[in-house]
Amino acid sequence: MSVECRDHLDCLSDYVDGELDPDLCAEIERHMAECGDCRIVVDTLRKTVSLYRNHGHEDVPEDAKARLYAVLKLDRRPDPRKGGR
Amino acid sequence: MSQRAEADLVAALKAGDQSAYAELVERHSPTIYNLALRMMNDREEAEEVLQETFLSAFRAVGRFEGRSQLSTWLYRIAYNAALMRLRKRPLPTTSIDEPIQNDEGDQIPRQLVDWTGRPDEILLTGELRSMLDSAAAALPETLRSVFTLRDIEGLSTAEAAEVLGLTETNVKVRLHRARLALRERLTNYFIPVEAGGAGQVGGAYVGRM
Numbered sequence: 001m002s003v004e005c006r007d008h009l010d011c012l013s014d015y016v017d018g019e020l021d022p023d024l025c026a027e028i029e030r031h032m033a034e035c036g037d038c039r040i041v042v043d044t045l046r047k048t049v050s051l052y053r054n055h056g057h058e059d060v061p062e063d064a065k066a067r068l069y070a071v072l073k074l075d076r077r078p079d080p081r082k083g084g085r
Numbered sequence: 086m087s088q089r090a091e092a093d094l095v096a097a098l099k100a101g102d103q104s105a106y107a108e109l110v111e112r113h114s115p116t117i118y119n120l121a122l123r124m125m126n127d128r129e130e131a132e133e134v135l136q137e138t139f140l141s142a143f144r145a146v147g148r149f150e151g152r153s154q155l156s157t158w159l160y161r162i163a164y165n166a167a168l169m170r171l172r173k174r175p176l177p178t179t180s181i182d183e184p185i186q187n188d189e190g191d192q193i194p195r196q197l198v199d200w201t202g203r204p205d206e207i208l209l210t211g212e213l214r215s216m217l218d219s220a221a222a223a224l225p226e227t228l229r230s231v232f233t234l235r236d237i238e239g240l241s242t243a244e245a246a247e248v249l250g251l252t253e254t255n256v257k258v259r260l261h262r263a264r265l266a267l268r269e270r271l272t273n274y275f276i277p278v279e280a281g282g283a284g285q286v287g288g289a290y291v292g293r294m
Contacts, residue, residue, distance in 0.1 A: 001193060009193070013261035037197045041268070047201040048268040049236055055214055056221070056237040060118045064132045068114065071136045072143065074107050 004031060005038050016046050088112065091155060098146045110139060113156055116238045117163040123233040124167040126222045134170065138163040153247060160240075160248040164230060171226060192265045196272035203275050220270040224263055231256055232263035 001009075008028050014020040015028055032039045060068075069076050089097065089108065097105035114135060121134035141162050149158060221229060234245040235256070246256045 001197075006193065009265075010261065013257065013264055037194075040197050040199045041194050043199060043201045044272060045264055045268050048264060048271050051213070051217060051271070052221070052232075052236050052267070053239070056217060056233075057115070057119055058122060060114050060135070061128075064118070064128075064135070065114070067132065068110065068136055068139065069107075072106065072110065072139055074103060074110065076107070 001037055002035075005035060008038065009041075012042060012045055016042065016049060092151075095146075095149060095151060095155065099149075106143060109142070109155070109159075113159050114139075116156070116160060116234075116240075119238055120160060120163055120230065120233050121167050123221060123229050123237070124164075124226060125170065130170060134163060134166045137166045141166070154244075157244055157247050160234070161250075164248055167230075192262060192269075194265065194269065196269055196276065198272060198276040200272060200275035216271075216274050220267050220274070223270065224266060228259050228263035228266070231259040232267075235260050236264070 008031060011020055011024055011028060015025060020028070028038075032042065066076075088094075089105070094105055094108060098109065117138050118131055118135050121138075122128065122131035125131050125134065138159060142159055145162075149155070153161075221232065224232065230249055231245060231251075234240045234248060235242065240248070242253050242256050242260075245251075245260075246253045249256070251259070
């Protein structure tokens with residue numbers, strides 16, 4: 001990676017999140033138009049984030065939920081996402 | 086059943102309404118469990134942190150002053166409970182993949198191969214899921230908690246900063262480092278170094294089929 005690439009590196013998460021200052025954003029896009037390496041870093045960074053957003057969350061296991069309610073001495077409410085039980 | 090507005094929920098909790106306690110658990114246990122799971126890298130301990138968090142919260146809710154959101158208040162209790170457990174562990178959890186940093190603390194990407202077309206094709210195998218887990222587990226704790234709250238649980242930078250007791254700038258810096266390190270790990274997974282880099286068809290997953 002060139003010095004110019006490294007200069008942009010710190011801004012790439014803000015860029016991917018759409019939170020980068022518009023001037024800096026335009027500068028990065030100008031650079032990416034000519035730099036395949038930075039395009040790859042941005043694309044794979046974006047994909048990394050989306051993979052975790054879509055597949056990183058784990059539901060609380062049903063048995064762990066049951067134990068939680070027992071420890072807290074609470075009655076389970078029907079889960080609206082499952083249409084109630 | 087519709088959810089109560091936060092102020093109504095707080096009032097009901099303070100009045101000892103059991104359905105309000107249950108609502109609090111339903112609303113917030115998913116994020117608490119995921120934060121604990123990623124911090125502890127252990128399901129049993131994550132479950133214990135989940136239980137401890139609500140036991141502590143139920144005891145303390147009478148003193149909740151509404152200076153932060155209920156969610157932030159709860160996640161902070163959970164974070165502290167997990168942190169306390171991590172500190173009691175005999176050896177510090179260190180990453181086997183500490184990211185490469187230069188003098189300015191930047192992380193220089195080493196892998197410059199595009200694999201963005203690949204992952205979705207292999208989701209059904211479950212292998213991707215376990216690879217995502219092990220890549221996240223290899224992050225240092227200081228990055229894991231930030232990454233979990235921001236990118237897995239979808240908290241804002243401001244919320245994550247409040248939960249973790251960090252500045253927003255610090256949250257952004259840590260999140261960026263976590264993402265770069267994970268990107269590197271994922272690239273190594275999809276396009277292993279020994280496969281020869283750009284243009285190669287195959288990679289770790291295909292190679293193991």
